[in-house]
Amino acid sequence: MNTPEKKPVEVVLVDDHRMFRSGVKAELGGTVTIVGEAPDVDTAVAVITRTRPPVVLLDVHLPGGNGNGGVDVLHGCRGLTTADGQPVRFLALSVSDAAEDVIAVIRAGARGYVTKTIGANDLTRAIQRVADGDAVFSPRLAGFVLDAFGAAAGEIAEVDEELDRLSAREREVMRLIARGYQYKEVAKELFISVKTVETHVSSVLRKLQLSSRHELTAWAMGRRLL
Amino acid sequence: MRVDPERTLTWPSSTLNRLGFGAGVRQDEGMPTPYERPVPPTDTRFAERRVARPTLTRPAEGRVIAGVSAGLAAHLGWSVRWVRILFVVLSIPTGAGLVAYVFLWALTPLSRGGVVDGRRRAVDPADPAAVAGDPVSGDPVSGGPVLEAERDATRVLLVGGLMLALGLVVVAQNAGLNARLGILLPLLVVAAGAVLAWSQLDDRQRGRWLGAESGTRRFSAARLVFGGVLALAGLVIMATRGRSLEAIWDIGAAVVAVLAGIALVAAPWGLRFWSDLRHEQAERARATERADIAAHLHDSVLQTLALIQRKADDPAAVNQLARAQERELRAWLYAGPADSDATLAAAVAEVAHEVEDLHGTPIDVVATGDRPLDDGGLALSRAVREALLNAVRHGQPPVSLYLEVGPLGVEAFVRDHGPGFELEEVPEDRLGVRQSILGRMDRHGGTARVRRLEHGTEVVLTLPAATAAAQPNAAQPSPAQPSPAQSVPATSEETREHA
Structure with a gap:
């Protein structure tokens, strides 16, 4: 992307399938350093607390903990920072397409969500983006967001600060991501910079995490997060 | 594609046995195995007879007391x-008929409209008694269930009381009015009370199916209560036979103490x-x-x-599979749990899967919102299909596929990452496809x-809101696009097909 040659990002890989972990390790090889692995919630919290990586690749469904999988890891690692003071950031990775699973990990603090079928290049890019503090929205997550905020039904925030709705621009960004556009393409389409796109996406992420919109609350309630 | 329960039941049980679900499934399927030969004989006879004659049940229709006869x-x-x-x-000389009646009453399931506990009862259409009304009272099968229930209840009281009285008198006469009456009378009172209470149980079950009326419930x-009091009175009479009530008191206390002890232990x-x-x-x-999941x-x-x-x-086939x-x-x-085959989003997703x-090219489907499938939606899903075929054939x-269903209309975007295309180079068949879209x-x-995008092509399909789409509007290329896509600035790369 705009900063192509960076030093490899240190990543902890949390997934209960050994085959998937080794697959990801083989794929990511040079661009990312895997500094730790964990197959369940408790090991994950221990490993992350010990290694304090900038990015954690987190499976949504994990054994152990309170039975909430990735959400438990996020709760267990709340407030952790890396050696240079950055917060430990999480990228959710799942085969689940169920909206409540995805929304639950995002609301618990994950910076993005990608499906496990994602290609190696896209995954590397997503990890890099999360390490830089940006949010990663897959088309599917964008679709969920549009659904959850009623944006598809035409509900648009008057003021950008309104937490329960998306602004018109945020909605456009989400729509383009849902259509399969990369951030770069979104920027081109809307005549804005990639940085601005990232700002919009982060703002949507913040709304997603803080909003008390009842659909989100219902999801959270279903997962016993409240 | 949800699993359908019938299919899971017809599952080869050998497989399930291997998976460790043998016992449960064998029971479900009634599989005859050499080890299960000595099943209760009623089971097999039951199965044989079901073919020949109707199962023994107590029909709720056309009965006088409990439908046993x-x-x-x-x-x-x-x-x-x-x-x-x-x-x-x-019943008259020894009471054997009465005992047999009560026995059958207790053990035979009640059926209503030929249905026993969800099983079909094979009603013999040649037998008028099973289908039509009561031949004794001449009642046809009554219309309203409530009315019938009320009449049933009254009949139960009248006929039951009458029969008991009759049996009692006959028995008393036979015995020459001697001391046996002292035992038989309370016995009969107890039986009457029990019958009343049990028939209540029957009606409770029926009330659950019909939605109990407050009137019949009070009745x-x-x-x-009447049945209970009757039974209690019978017991007390039997116990106090020839003794005073004070003597009974001690016995009662002893009985209560024993009962309490037994309960405690x-x-x-x-x-x-x-x-x-x-x-x-x-x-x-x-x-x-688990058996379901295994299946x-x-x-x-x-x-x-x-x-x-x-x-x-x-590899292509493997990937596709x-x-x-x-x-x-x-x-x-x-x-x-709900089947939503008749909605637009489901139809479009179905098309994409097809x-x-x-x-064998993966298609990422994202859909927000939904609405029932109408003519316009059907056309949209077909157009989406053509666009997707285009994309997988010619694109990368x-x-x-993104589908957005909003109150102002429907939008569908089909995008590929191919090299794009020049209109002049478009092969004939593709042009035809585009025409059809x-x-x-x-x-x-x-x-x-x-x-045409930098990487690939995007087909944008829009449909106005459902009400407008209801009347297919032929020659109107819709100058004002009734969709939220207005706010997307058109780029120079855009090629309007209308041109």
Whole structure:
């Protein structure tokens, strides 16, 4: 992307399938350093607390903990920072397409969500983006967001600060991501910079995490997060 | 593609046995195994007889007391009248008919409209007693269930009381009015009370099916109380025979003490029995669920894995199989209970899956909002299909499909990452396809356009809101686009097909 040659990002890989972990390790090889692995919630919290990586690749469904999988890891690692003071950031990775699973990990603090079928290049890019503090929205997550905020039904925030709705621009960004556009393409389409796109996406992420919109609350309630 | 319960039941049990679900399934299927030969003989006889004659049940329709005679007559193929006469005749000298009647009453399930506990009762249409009304009272099958219930209840009281009185008198006469009456009278009183209370149980079950009326409920409550008092009075009379009430008092206290002692000793067993029962029920439910899942996995995943192994040298086929299986499993795991085949989003997703199966190229489907499938929606889904076929044939993966259903209209975006195309280089067939996309959307008041992007092509289909789409508007290329896509600035690369 705009900063192509960076030093490899240190990543902890949390997934209960050994085959998937080794697959990801083989794929990511040079661009990312895997500094730790964990197959369940408790090991994950221990490993992350010990290694304090900038990015954690987190499976949504994990054994152990309170039975909430990735959400438990996020709760267990709340407030952790890396050696240079950055917060430990999480990228959710799942085969689940169920909206409540995805929304639950995002609301618990994950910076993005990608499906496990994602290609190696896209995954590397997503990890890099999360390490830089940006949010990663897959088309599917964008679709969920549009659904959850009623944006598809035409509900648009008057003021950008309104937490329960998306602004018109945020909605456009989400729509383009849902259509399969990369951030770069979104920027081109809307005549804005990639940085601005990232700002919009982060703002949507913040709304997603803080909003008390009842659909989100219902999801959270279903997962016993409240 | 949800698993259908019938299919899971017809599952080869050998497979399930291997998976460790043998016991539960064998029971479900009633599989005859050499070790299960000595099943209770009623079971096999029951099965044989079901073919020959109707199952023994107590029909709720056309009964006088509890429907035992009517049911027995239907079962044996005799006349109801004769069965009833037989019962009465047997009751008079020794009370054997009465005992047999009560016995059958307790053990025969009640049926209503030929249905017993969800099973179909084979009603013999040639037997008027089983189908038509009561031949004794001449009543036809009554219209209103409430009315019938009320009449039933009254009949139960009248006939039951009458019969008991009759039996009592006859018995007393036979015995020459000696001391035996002192035992028999309270016995009969107890029996009457029990009968009243039990018939109440019957009606409670019926009330659950029909939605109990408050009037009949009060009536049946009164009956229960009356029955209980009657039975109690009978017991007291029997116990106090020839003694004063004070003597009984001591006995009563002793009995209560013994009962309390037994309750105290038996309580832990009772509790454990109860919890065991609950545990077993939960266990059975879990086993059924597991059998269901195993059945589904075998049907789908294991079969696909076998296929994949056989096609290991064909990566495209393997990919396609894996993809299709993933989708199927996902649908089974995450789909809601409601079948939503008739909605636009479901139709479009179905189309995408079809194209995916046809060509083996993965298509990412994202849909927000939904609405019922109408003519316009159908046209849209067909146009989406053409666009997807285009994308997988001429473009490059990833191919993505985004469907947004809002109050102002429907938009669908089909995007591929191919090299794009020049209009002049477009082969004839593709132009034809495009015409069909455009023509189709036009006919339903929508629009279609093809945009060329830096990487790939995007087909944008729009449809106005459902109300407008209801009347297909032929020659109107919809100058004002009634969709939120207005706010997307048109780029220079955009090619409007209308031009």
